[in-house]
Amino acid sequence: MTNMIHAANLDALSETPTDQKASRLLTQLFRSFEGSLTLRLWNGTVLRLGKIEPRESEPPFTLVCKHPDFVRSMVLGRDPLRLVDAYFRGDIDVEGDLFAALRLKDHLHSIRLTLRDQLGALLTALRLQAPRLAPPESSGPRAHLHGRAVKAHSRPENRAAISFHYDVSNEFYRLWLDEERVYSCAYFTSPDESLDQAQRNKLEHICRKLRLQPGERLLDIGCGWGALVCWAARHHGVQAHGITLSQQQFEFVQQRIRAEGLQDRVTVELCDYRDLAGDGIFDKVSSVGMFEHVGLSNLPAYLAMIRRVLRPGGLFLNHGITHDEEGWNKTLATQFINRYVFPDGELDCVSNIQLGMERAGFEIHDVEGLRPHYALTLRHWVERLEANREAALREVDEPTYRVWRLYMAACALEFEAGGTGIYQILASRPDRGTWPVPLSRSDLYAARDDGLVGAT
Numbered sequence: 025m026t027n028m029i030h031a032a033n034l035d036a037l038s039e040t041p042t043d044q045k046a047s048r049l050l051t052q053l054f055r056s057f058e059g060s061l062t063l064r065l066w067n068g069t070v071l072r073l074g075k076i077e078p079r080e081s082e083p084p085f086t087l088v089c090k091h092p093d094f095v096r097s098m099v100l101g102r103d104p105l106r107l108v109d110a111y112f113r114g115d116i117d118v119e120g121d122l123f124a125a126l127r128l129k130d131h132l133h134s135i136r137l138t139l140r141d142q143l144g145a146l147l148t149a150l151r152l153q154a155p156r157l158a159p160p161e162s163s164g165p166r167a168h169l170h171g172r173a174v175k176a177h178s179r180p181e182n183r184a185a186i187s188f189h190y191d192v193s194n195e196f197y198r199l200w201l202d203e204e205r206v207y208s209c210a211y212f213t214s215p216d217e218s219l220d221q222a223q224r225n226k227l228e229h230i231c232r233k234l235r236l237q238p239g240e241r242l243l244d245i246g247c248g249w250g251a252l253v254c255w256a257a258r259h260h261g262v263q264a265h266g267i268t269l270s271q272q273q274f275e276f277v278q279q280r281i282r283a284e285g286l287q288d289r290v291t292v293e294l295c296d297y298r299d300l301a302g303d304g305i306f307d308k309v310s311s312v313g314m315f316e317h318v319g320l321s322n323l324p325a326y327l328a329m330i331r332r333v334l335r336p337g338g339l340f341l342n343h344g345i346t347h348d349e350e351g352w353n354k355t356l357a358t359q360f361i362n363r364y365v366f367p368d369g370e371l372d373c374v375s376n377i378q379l380g381m382e383r384a385g386f387e388i389h390d391v392e393g394l395r396p397h398y399a400l401t402l403r404h405w406v407e408r409l410e411a412n413r414e415a416a417l418r419e420v421d422e423p424t425y426r427v428w429r430l431y432m433a434a435c436a437l438e439f440e441a442g443g444t445g446i447y448q449i450l451a452s453r454p455d456r457g458t459w460p461v462p463l464s465r466s467d468l469y470a471a472r473d474d475g476l477v478g479a480t
Contacts, residue, residue, distance in 0.1 A: 046095045047071060057131050059124065062086040085120035087128075105360060111430065112364075112423045122406070122433050129356075177319030179296050182368055183269050186317065189366055190270040194249070196419040200408035205249040208313040208343065209398040209446050219404040222397075227255040230310060232468045233390065233450050234339050235461065236260040240307040243267075243333060245297055246314030250277035250290070257289040262308075267295040297329055304335040312343040315377070317368045320352055323377075327384035337455035340386060343448045345398075346374040357438070365431050374447050386451035389461050395445045402436035 047069060054061070060074035060083040072083065089095070094107070094116050110116045118125045201207060202223040210222035211229050230252065236242065238261030244253050247266025250273075257264045268274050277292040297318075309330050318326045330340055352358060352370040361369050378388055409416060409429055416425050438444045452460045 046092055049095060054131070057128075059084075059127065061125070061128075064088050066090050066092070083120075084124040085118055085122070087125065088117040088119060089115075090117070091115050105356065105363070108360065108364075108430065112426050114422065122429065123437060126430075126434055126437055177322050177368060179298065182296065182317065184367075186269040186368075187271065191272045192424065193419040194272050194276050196416055197249070199412040199416055199419075200405050201249075204251040204255065206251045207248050209394050210401040210404075211394065212397050212400055215400060219401070219408075222401070223251075224255075227252055228259070229468065230312070230341055230343065230448070231256050231260050233448065234308045234310065234341055235467075236262050236308060239263065241265070241305065243300075243306040243309045245309065245311045245330070246317070247273070247277065247292060248313075249273055250280045250292065252310060252312060253277075253290050253292070254280060254284055254286055257286050258284070262289070264290045265306075266290070266292045267297065267300070268292070269294070269296060297326060300329060300333055302333055304333070304338075306333050307335055307338050309334050309338070309340045310343070311341070313345070315342060315344045316371060317366065318370075319368065320370050320372055323380050324384060327381055327386070331385050331453050334453045336453050337458055337460050338453050339389075339460055340451050340453070341448060342377070342381065342451070344377070344446065345371055346377060346445045346447060347371045348373060348443055348445070350376060357443075360431075360434075364427050371444075374445060374449075377447070378449060381449065381451055385453065387454050388449060388451045390448075390450040390465070392448045393445060394448065395439050395442065398444075398446050399436050399439035402432050402439065406432045406436065 046065060050063060050071060051073065054063075054073035055075075057074040060072070060076035060081060062083045062085070063071040063073055064086055065071070066089060074083070076083075094110055107116065111118070197207065198205060202210070202220045204220075204223050204227065206223040206226065209226065210219060211226035212222045213225060217225075234242070236256055240262045242253070242256050242262045242264045244256075244264065244266045247253055247268050250266060253264035253266040256262045266277060268277070271294065274292060274294045281287055281290045281292065297314075311330070315323065315326060334340055350373050352372065374391070374393075378391070381388060406429060409425075409432070413425065435444070439446075450461070
């Protein structure tokens with residue numbers, strides 16, 4: 025099927041030669057797109073592109089192109105990160121379904137032109153020249169969107185990376201997280217369950233997996249805004265200690281502990297994991313969304329530290345993201361993550377994570393994949409962020425808002441496609457052959473007398 029030019033004839037739109045060249049070029053580039061989209065150019069021209077005829081389906085999104093530089097970028101370097109930069113700057117925008125728009129990434133990779141068409145497209149792109157209509161708007165505390173590159177995962181690098189991602193604004197995160205303020209994968213008993221309930225499920229599921237008992241000492245590494253340590257203290261009677269490198273999270277958790285009256289049961293520390301002292305001082309250890317920041321070369325030291333502070337026979341739960349390839353190789357996805365979101369982020373496949381845990385001296389008892397749960401979680405986050413856009417822009421600038429919106433939507437699609445996974449791995453520090461968990465998992469799903477709803 026041929027591409028459709030929607031709403032009017034190009035000849036009737038009083039286009040300049042630059043606009044006409046751009047329209048013809050874009051029609052050529054998107055004629056093989058399997059879906060459909062509407063493209064609105066800087067002069068008001070509206071193009072209907074893709075293989076799907078208008079009568080079959082209305083396009084799920086409109087790509088708004090505010091400057092000819094976008095068209096030049098499409099041809100002179102079809103690197104989607106250049107388009108990402110343009111979206112963050114506001115040179116292009118997306119109206120409608122952002123998830124559908126993100127599927128353009130695959131199309132850009134698949135564009136194949138004949139040598140003659142390539143030469144024609146190149147010459148057309150080089151002739152597209154127009155002054156920028158207005159400088160990009162960028163104000164607020166976070167106009168600089170690139171995180172500082174992390175090379176050695178040193179203490180200063182990790183501290184700066186955590187600050188870059190988490191010290192944005194506690195209020196900003198509150199707008200789209202759940203009531204407990206959990207910034208990690210929820211645990212859904214059905215796709216229709218609310219995010220608030222699914223996050224409570226997750227907190228309870230972790231506590232049950234760790235078989236927490238009153239009076240036990242729990243360490244939560246990378247404790248975030250304190251949801252797990254406070255939940256474990258309130259509902260399981262443990263003595264919980266959380267550590268974080270985020271100054272804003274640290275201050276928030278201190279306030280939360282006082283507000284919930286947990287001063288005698290919960291403590292928090294601004295601390296690098298490498299600075300934890302002691303041997304065998306905790307009965308249980310949780311690491312939720314933390315090992316991804318450590319760096320693959322530092323994982324042996326990280327796991328050795330956990331084994332050292334955990335008593336013999338104690339349980340360790342590692343909850344973290346993985347991907348389907350070994351190692352953290354340079355790809356479009358890894359460059360995006362390290363440039364805009366997690367400067368210190370590195371992932372590996374789940375089998376290598378388990379192998380590293382075994383090499384560190386842990387015995388593995390349980391492995392649970394949660395990939396569909398994180399896809400659902402991320403879609404909830406995007407929906408909440410979009411619903412609170414105006415409030416979010418009072419906390420952060422427009423480019424920062426766009427980074428989070430795009431990042432979480434792209435991650436949801438990646439989890440749905442299976443390129444990224446997430447696993448909870450339960451392990452123990454061996455103690456002369458003792459078995460520290462029940463013979464079955466029935467205790468994880470049994471009803472509770474206090475009425476708490478866990479992962480049932």
